[in-house]
Amino acid sequence: xxxxxxxxxxxxxxxxxxxxxxxxxxxxxxxxxxxxxxxxxxxxxxxxxxxxxxxxxxxxxxxxxxxxxxxxxxxxxxxxxxxxxxxxxxxxxxxxxxxxxxxxxxxxxxxxxxxxxxxxxxxxxxxxxxxxxxxxxxxxxxxxxxxxxxxxxxxxxxxxxxxxxxxxxxxxxxxxxxxxxxxxxxxxxxxxxxxxxxxxxxxxxxxxxxxxxxxxxxxxxxxxxxxxxxxxxxxxxxxxxxxxxxxxxxxxxxxxxxxxxxxxxxxxxxxxxxxxxxxxxxxxxxxxxxxxxxxxxxxxxxxxxxxxxxxx
Amino acid sequence: xxxxxxxxxxxxxxxxxxxxxxxxxxxxxxxxxxxxxxxxxxxxxxxxxxxxxxxxxxxxxxxxxxxxxxxxxxxxxxxxxxxxxxxxxxxxxxxxxxxxxxxxxxxxxxxxxxxxxxxxxxxxxxxxxxxxxxxxxxxxxxxxxxxxxxxxxxxxxxxxxxxxxxxxxxxxxxxxxxxxxxxxxxxxxxxxxxxxxxxxxxxxxxxxxxxxxxxxxxxxxxxxxxxxxxxxxxxxxxxxxxxxxxxxxxxxxxxxxxxxxxxxxxxxxxxxxxxxxxxxxxxxxxxxxxxxxxxxxxxxxxxxxxxxxxxx
Numbered sequence: 196x197x198x199x200x201x202x203x204x205x206x207x208x209x210x211x212x213x214x215x216x217x218x219x220x221x222x223x224x225x226x227x228x229x230x231x232x233x234x235x236x237x238x239x240x241x242x243x244x245x246x247x248x249x250x251x252x253x254x255x256x257x258x259x260x261x262x263x264x265x266x267x268x269x270x271x272x273x274x275x276x277x278x279x280x281x282x283x284x285x286x287x288x289x290x291x292x293x294x295x296x297x298x299x300x301x302x303x304x305x306x307x308x309x310x311x312x313x314x315x316x317x318x319x320x321x322x323x324x325x326x327x328x329x330x331x332x333x334x335x336x337x338x339x340x341x342x343x344x345x346x347x348x349x350x351x352x353x354x355x356x357x358x359x360x361x362x363x364x365x366x367x368x369x370x371x372x373x374x375x376x377x378x379x380x381x382x383x384x385x386x387x388x389x390x391x392x393x394x395x396x397x398x399x400x401x402x403x404x405x406x407x408x409x410x411x412x413x414x415x416x417x418x419x420x421x422x423x424x425x426x427x428x429x430x431x432x433x434x435x436x437x438x439x440x441x442x443x444x445x446x447x448x449x450x451x452x453x454x455x456x457x458x459x460x461x462x463x464x465x466x467x468x469x470x471x472x473x474x475x476x477x478x479x480x481x482x483x484x485x486x487x488x489x490x491x492x493x494x495x496x497x498x499x500x501x502x503x504x505x506x507x
Numbered sequence: 508x509x510x511x512x513x514x515x516x517x518x519x520x521x522x523x524x525x526x527x528x529x530x531x532x533x534x535x536x537x538x539x540x541x542x543x544x545x546x547x548x549x550x551x552x553x554x555x556x557x558x559x560x561x562x563x564x565x566x567x568x569x570x571x572x573x574x575x576x577x578x579x580x581x582x583x584x585x586x587x588x589x590x591x592x593x594x595x596x597x598x599x600x601x602x603x604x605x606x607x608x609x610x611x612x613x614x615x616x617x618x619x620x621x622x623x624x625x626x627x628x629x630x631x632x633x634x635x636x637x638x639x640x641x642x643x644x645x646x647x648x649x650x651x652x653x654x655x656x657x658x659x660x661x662x663x664x665x666x667x668x669x670x671x672x673x674x675x676x677x678x679x680x681x682x683x684x685x686x687x688x689x690x691x692x693x694x695x696x697x698x699x700x701x702x703x704x705x706x707x708x709x710x711x712x713x714x715x716x717x718x719x720x721x722x723x724x725x726x727x728x729x730x731x732x733x734x735x736x737x738x739x740x741x742x743x744x745x746x747x748x749x750x751x752x753x754x755x756x757x758x759x760x761x762x763x764x765x766x767x768x769x770x771x772x773x774x775x776x777x778x779x780x781x782x783x784x785x786x787x788x789x790x791x792x793x794x795x796x797x798x799x800x801x802x803x804x805x806x807x808x809x810x811x812x813x814x815x816x817x818x819x
């Protein structure tokens with residue numbers, strides 16, 4: 196490991212903000228150095244509790260995050276926030292938008308807010324995010340909020356890989372349908388119907404309940420909460436529900452099992468990403484498309500195409 | 508290619524039943540020889556229309572298959588049937604059960620019925636089944652029915668990789684819920700509520716419609732049909748719906764696009780299976796579990812575990 200990376204590890208462990216920021220930037224950019232640095236932090240992780248917050252743009256995720264930060268800070272705990280934006284490869288560090296939306300905490304030293312895109316990390320944000328979470332965890336943040344910008348596949352995957360996952364929808368028929376289509380039913384531990392002072396909130400609660408009924412019997416039936424994040428209405432109940440879900444997971448080894456399953460999944464994804472990287476390096480995307488066109492015309496069978504890709 | 512495999516290819520192309528049977532057995536057993544043989548058949552494929560039929564055990568899939576075979580034979584067409592059973596590694600050739608359930612056609616030379624398990628094919632049944640379909644396709648069967656024994660993950664995947672996929676449920680609330688849980692909503696082109704003379708058929712139709720409503724707008728909204736396969740009730744309507752869906756796909760390049768997407772998916776799965784095979788060969792399953800236990804105890808980070816698996 197390079198000497199400055201080694202120094203960054205020490206600074207991050209001490210909770211130094213600039214050290215944390217540089218290390219997360221390294222992870223975003225990707226490369227062996229970043230992963231080697233985080234490997235040094237790994238033995239110091241596993242203490243933070245992670246909360247994923249996902250939902251369509253404009254549903255009020257950042258306002259809810261802001262209010263949750265307030266609850267955590269009221270208890271004296273430090274908080275790390277990662278805003279995941281796969282659509283913005285040039286975001287770089289924390290963007291102005293986050294600071295505006297979470298303005299109550301912009302000057303609070305106990306809160307670390309950071310936007311994340313990916314510019315090169317192997318496996319993209321679904322592998323870079325757990326690395327960034329580890330940096331905040333090792334830096335001593337007991338709560339880490341992972342907020343997504345939208346509900347794309349990566350964002351759903353990343354938000355779903357948290358201890359507690361919150362899915363935010365708004366009143367109206369369309370949102371429950373969209374949530375189902377986006378694969379949010381599978382990852383939600385809590386549903387929040389935000390902007391619940393608008394027409395149709397009760398309908399949305401009913402729709403979500405109907406969709407949960409269709410999911411059959413569940414060990415944990417996701418709670419459905421109604422909030423108005425801008426006024427703070429319903430935040431007490433949301434905070435209680437988060438802690439109720441945490442207590443549920445911490446009972447009977449469920450949290451450990453869930454985290455072990457995530458680690459297993461991550462190792463498999465790293466292996467797969469490295470192997471696919473090798474294949475792509477040998478045969479570019481153009482070559483893959485050309486081979487598939489040949490398969491489609493029956494000039495080449497699928498196994499021969501795979502062999503060509505594998506360079507046999 | 509071995510000389511006898513080459514001879515089998517010629518016999519299968521001529522529609523010889525014993526040649527087809529031996530070639531499918533080769534594909535089940537796996538190995539380079541089988542895939543090389545099917546590669547020889549590949550230019551002669553793409554003419555057959557495939558229909559996947561899936562649903563819980565006892566829902567009446569085989570009786571429906573039997574009735575559909577009758578329709579196809581009434582038009583003078585030959586039919587190939589693959590019964591997919593991932594739970595039975597020792598099934599081998601056609602089992603007695605199939606012949607009993609599809610007894611109307613057991614002695615009809617225009618119908619080829621075969622159970623399929625997998626004993627060694629790389630990637631299991633999800634890669635072996637398309638190879639078996641190719642054998643029947645090259646042998647000149649214009650219709651190929653792929654019937655699953657249950658609704659496990661492999662069976663859903665295999666049945667979903669057909670031109671038209673039929674999901675069979677029975678009257679009663681539970682079945683629609685189970686269908687949703689098993690991931691059948693995503694793959695169904697047609698729903699058949701079989702045993703529709705029993706109580707609750709209308710409820711099941713309503714439940715399925717409600718679940719389809721939650722799927723948002725669809726280019727093709729799956730038809731919902733009611734049948735009593737044992738008496739033949741509703742089979743006319745089912746046959747019409749199959750042909751309606753086929754006409755839909757054959758309009759506007761949809762069928763080609765769907766088949767190209769399947770081929771793309773297959774090539775990627777072959778590449779992945781071969782790469783993962785290499786990893787497993789280097790490090791057995793025991794080694795993988797031991798490494799994960801170390802990761803869980805924070806003795807090893809996920810990237811180091813992946814590197815060890817990759818033998819770096």
